[in-house]
Amino acid sequence: TATMTATTITVEKQPLAALFIAPENARAETAHDPDRIAALAGSIREFGRLLEPLKAYVAEDGRLAVWDGGRRLTALQSIDADGDGVGQV
Secondary structure, three states, rough: OOOOOOOOOOOOOHHHHHHEEEOOOOOOOOOOOHHHHHHHHHHHHOOOOOOOOOEEEEEEOOOOOEEHHHHHHHHHHHHHHHHOOOOEO
């Protein structure tokens, strides 16, 4: 059996393009409900931040694989696509 060692770091801001939903994410294989994503995006806009941070690890290609927070990442990407100027998490 392989042993995995984790190091915890806090990253304040990263470009959204540097993040993707990790295969280990609980909902990686399921489509997100567009209405729930829109509601979550509205909450993020209202509060101006995430209430719960994304949790990710650095993948082999240097990007951040989000293993916890796939819906939040999708909502942030939705806001960014709308031109609201989020761009960073």
